[in-house]
Amino acid sequence: MLVIAHRGARETHPENTLLAFEQALAGGATAIELDVHQHQGELWVIHDSWVNRTTNGSGPLSWFSADKLKKLDAGQGEHIPTLKETLRYLSGRCALNIELKGMDDIALLLEHLDYAITHCHFTHEQLLVSSFNHHWLAELKRLHPAIKLAALTANKPIGLCQFAQQLNAYSINVDIDVIDSEMVQDAKMRGLKVFVYTVNRPQDWQRLHSMEVDGIFCDDPSRAVDYFSPSTTQYPIWPKCE
Numbered sequence: 001m002l003v004i005a006h007r008g009a010r011e012t013h014p015e016n017t018l019l020a021f022e023q024a025l026a027g028g029a030t031a032i033e034l035d036v037h038q039h040q041g042e043l044w045v046i047h048d049s050w051v052n053r054t055t056n057g058s059g060p061l062s063w064f065s066a067d068k069l070k071k072l073d074a075g076q077g078e079h080i081p082t083l084k085e086t087l088r089y090l091s092g093r094c095a096l097n098i099e100l101k102g103m104d105d106i107a108l109l110l111e112h113l114d115y116a117i118t119h120c121h122f123t124h125e126q127l128l129v130s131s132f133n134h135h136w137l138a139e140l141k142r143l144h145p146a147i148k149l150a151a152l153t154a155n156k157p158i159g160l161c162q163f164a165q166q167l168n169a170y171s172i173n174v175d176i177d178v179i180d181s182e183m184v185q186d187a188k189m190r191g192l193k194v195f196v197y198t199v200n201r202p203q204d205w206q207r208l209h210s211m212e213v214d215g216i217f218c219d220d221p222s223r224a225v226d227y228f229s230p231s232t233t234q235y236p237i238w239p240k241c242e
Contacts, residue, residue, distance in 0.1 A: 001205070002215030002239060003224040004097060005029040006198050007047060011220040014075030015054060016045045018089050027222025028229075030236045031095035031215070033130075036083050036109075037102035040066050043083035043112060049102055055080065061102075083112050092121030094236045097150065097173075100131040106139050113147070124148070125237045130173050137167050148238060150195065154178065160186040170238065171195050171214070176204060184211050193239060202227055214239055 008020025009027060016034055024032055035047040039061045051057040051064070055072040064072075074080055081089070083098070090096065096116075103109065109129070116122040130150035131137055137149045151164035154175040160183055164172040171193035174183065179196050187194045196208055197217035205227055208216060218224040 001209055001213075001224075001228045002031055002195070003029055003221050003228065004031040004033050004095075004195065004215055004217045005221040006033050006217040006219050007035065008032060009219075009221060011200070014078050016047060016080075017074050017076075017078035018081055018086065019076060019078050021086070021090060024221050025093060028225035029094065029221040031097065031238070032090070033097040033099060033217055034086065035099045035101045037061055038104050038108060039064075039069075039102070041108070042066060043108065044069065045081045045083055045086050047101065051080075084115060087112065087116045087120040087122070090120070092123070092126065092236070095126045095128065095238050096122070097128045097130055099152070100129065100133065100136055103131075103133070103136055106136065106143060109140070110144055113144070123237070128170060128238055130171075134163065134167060137169070141168055156180070156183060161190050161192055164192055165190040173197060173217075176208075179208070179211070179213070181211050184213055188212070199224075 005024030007015035009023040010020055013020040013023045021032055034045050036043040037046055050060050055074045057072040069080055113127055128148045128150050130152050132152045140147055148170040149167055150171045150173045151167050151169040152173045156178045157163055161172050172187050173195045176196050176199055184194050193214040195215040196213050199216040200219050
């Protein structure tokens, strides 16, 4: 079972910060999920389009200049990192799931993926891009066919995982409240990996393990790594499709 640190070790450290990412790695996680919003020509690592919940600021991202965003306190002395800053910091030490939350320019993301590989010691096999906006994913695949895509869903579609297969996705990332054995088996039949969010209870870890899902997103990854050890994936790449 692959344990993916959900926004880093967010149960114990400020989410989507370098500190949370470092703590996730220290706890044994080999994959990290983070969220990005585009603003003022940068990709900012933050889940919400407003800063209220995760910083000492108030208002939408669009109210802030880049300098003012950098001055916000994201907790424990951390700030909102840019994606480039995060890529340099992680330096290829883990697999990375970049979730697109707000995006105007797909080319900007492609520049960042190239930067990760050419300057930050990542490989293509370590990078996964996910989104609920499947139009963005389709455009990414058109522009960069080799990219690994993860199709996010919070529901169980009529066609099950057909939509992810149509996107030529690597995985389907599914809400824990809708995943079931039928959906898992359909994904496997289509050659898709199955990652489930957000899974923080041992009872759910065991249930999903018995359903043969490939990975879970967890807010306290060290606990899940300990639970699954030594069966937890030990290498900082996404599992290969059979």
